[in-house]
Every structure is written in C-alpha cells, then in structure tokens.
Amino acid sequence: MYLLWLGIVFYFLAFIFSLVYHFLSVFKRPTLFSLFLGWFFYMAYVIKMALDIGSFPFADTYGFYSLLGNGMLFFLLLISFKQEQLQKFLAFFSLMGILSTLLALPAEPSPYKSPLYSLHITSALFSYAFALLGGLFSLIKFMVEAKLKQKSLSGFFMPLNLLRRGERLFINLSFIFFTLTLIFGSLWSRSFFGQHWINDPKLIYVLFLWLYYAILVHLNLLQRIKPKTLSYGIIIGAFLVILNLLFIRHEL
Incomplete structure (x- = not known):
C-alpha cells in the first residue's frame, strides 16, 4: 500500500509544481518528473498486487476506473512531449492522477486466477x-x-x-x-x-x-x-x- 501512497504524494507534488508553472512559467521539468514518478509508483503497486494474487489485480469498478485513468494519463503525457501545447494542462493531468489513484484505495482484489x-x-x-x-x-x-x-x-x-x-x-x-x-x-x-x-x-x-x-x-x-x-x-x-x-x- 505504501507504493500507492507514494504515487498519490508525487501526483500531489506535481499539482503544486504545475500551479507554479502556470503562474510563473517555472518548474515545468519538476512537474513532469513528479507526474512520471506518481505513475511509476502506481504501476509498481499494480504489478506487485498482480504478482501477489497471481492474476489481474482488480475485480470491481473502482480498480477498473483507477487503471483507466492512469493509463489515459500516461498516453496524454507521452503525447505532450510531442505536442507541448498539452503541457498547459499539467494541473489537470495531476488532478487526474490523484483522483484515479485514490480510486484504487477501496478497490477489491480479483478472485479470478x-x-x-x-x-x-x-x-x-x-x-x-x-x-x-x-x-x-x-x-x-x-x-x-x-x-x-x-x-x-x-x-x-x-x-x-x-x-x-x-x-x-x-x-x-x-x-x-x-x-x-x-x-x-x-x-x-x-x-x-x-x-x-x-x-x-x-x-x-x-x-x-x-x-x-x-x-x-x-x-x-x-x-x-x-x-x-x-x-x-x-x-x-x-x-x-x-x-x-x-x-x-x-x-x-
């Protein structure tokens, strides 16, 4: 569970940095780095959970929405490196990461192996x-x-x-x-x-x-x-x- 909380912490840091970047045009790299760290720790939690139970980690809508949100966030971040205009929405990406990761907290592990x-x-x-x-x-x-x-x-x-x-x-x-x-x-x-x-x-x-x-x-x-x-x-x-x-x- 500590991996999940680390993901939430880094997403929250990314949100703080993104506000500074929006108003002062600084801290873009720390924002992106924090976003990727948040995603990395979230995925580490998902992979560890999958290995522990020997199957897909989640079996309810909370877990599914959590994975979907973090997955879309990853694609949007990758696209933003090609199209930097999307980096104007880093604060939104950070909130998306926070909310998606929080949904994993009440998610139930999958009973299907x-x-x-x-x-x-x-x-x-x-x-x-x-x-x-x-x-x-x-x-x-x-x-x-x-x-x-x-x-x-x-x-x-x-x-x-x-x-x-x-x-x-x-x-x-x-x-x-x-x-x-x-x-x-x-x-x-x-x-x-x-x-x-x-x-x-x-x-x-x-x-x-x-x-x-x-x-x-x-x-x-x-x-x-x-x-x-x-x-x-x-x-x-x-x-x-x-x-x-x-x-x-x-x-x-």
Whole structure:
C-alpha cells in the first residue's frame, strides 16, 4: 500500500509544481518528473498486487476506473512531449492522477486466477482508453478548425494533420482491442461458465460497441464517410463508452 501512497504524494507534488508553472512559467521539468514518478509508483503497486494474487489485480469498478485513468494519463503525457501545447494542462493531468489513484484505495482484489480473464480485462481497458482519446482528439480538432475559420491562432493550438491522424489511429486501435476483449472474454467464459457467451448487460453493450466501431472503421477505410461525419461518429462513440462505464453493470 505504501507504493500507492507514494504515487498519490508525487501526483500531489506535481499539482503544486504545475500551479507554479502556470503562474510563473517555472518548474515545468519538476512537474513532469513528479507526474512520471506518481505513475511509476502506481504501476509498481499494480504489478506487485498482480504478482501477489497471481492474476489481474482488480475485480470491481473502482480498480477498473483507477487503471483507466492512469493509463489515459500516461498516453496524454507521452503525447505532450510531442505536442507541448498539452503541457498547459499539467494541473489537470495531476488532478487526474490523484483522483484515479485514490480510486484504487477501496478497490477489491480479483478472485479470478485465469490468464484469460486478465487478458479480457486488459483488452477492455485499452479499448475504452483509445475510444476516449479518439473522442478527445476529435473535439480538439473541431476547436482548432473553428479557430482557423476565425483566423485566430492565439491560445491552445495543435496541428490539424496530427489530430486527424490521431483520431483515426485511436478508433482503429479501439476496434482491435474491442475485438480482443470479446475473444478473450469468450474463451474465459467457456473455461469458467462452460459456454462461450452469457447474456450479461455489460457484454451485450461491449458487443454493441464492437459493431459500432466496426462500422465506423470500415466506412473510413473504404472512404465512404466524410471527415467531419467521422469525427462526429468518434465523439458519439466516446460518449457511448462513457455511458457504458458509468451506467452498465455486470449482473454476474
């Protein structure tokens, strides 16, 4: 548990440093270093817990949200090194790390020891993360396009080509990992319940998301959808993922 608290402490330090950086334009490197240390200690806690129980470390929504938040934070930090405009939001990243890590405190360890279960949940984490990042890139793309129409380049700005490539990359990755989620889930269900499919609301919704992203990805690959319509579709997909995370629960 001390590793988890170390992660929270470094995320909190990053938040303090980020405020100094925002107002005085100093301490950017200490902020980034503290953020990565916070993420490092959090992941060390997760890996240690996984090794101790011999399976995926969490089995409830608290743990899943905690991993999802820290995972998305890591991707955003990596992207921020390529696009320094994102470093304007280091305070938000720090708060995201604090809240995501705090969610691990009440999380229950997983009772399932199957590697297939671990692969199923890990694939689901990546699919949700990439879907949400795709929606974020599409939203930013619309903001940048609006600025360009107004001929205003002040404030936050990212290259349109990067945003367009990013949103397409993220939906492709999301579709791939939704596919893996269903495959590993089916194999685990067969070994645990004796059948490849169970009528659980969460799994049915994931199947719906897989179909949605399959249509979106293939329309894009076949160039049968306009870029603006695709971006709207990606944002809707991210919204559907949020609905799944917040309101759909397993009944098993």
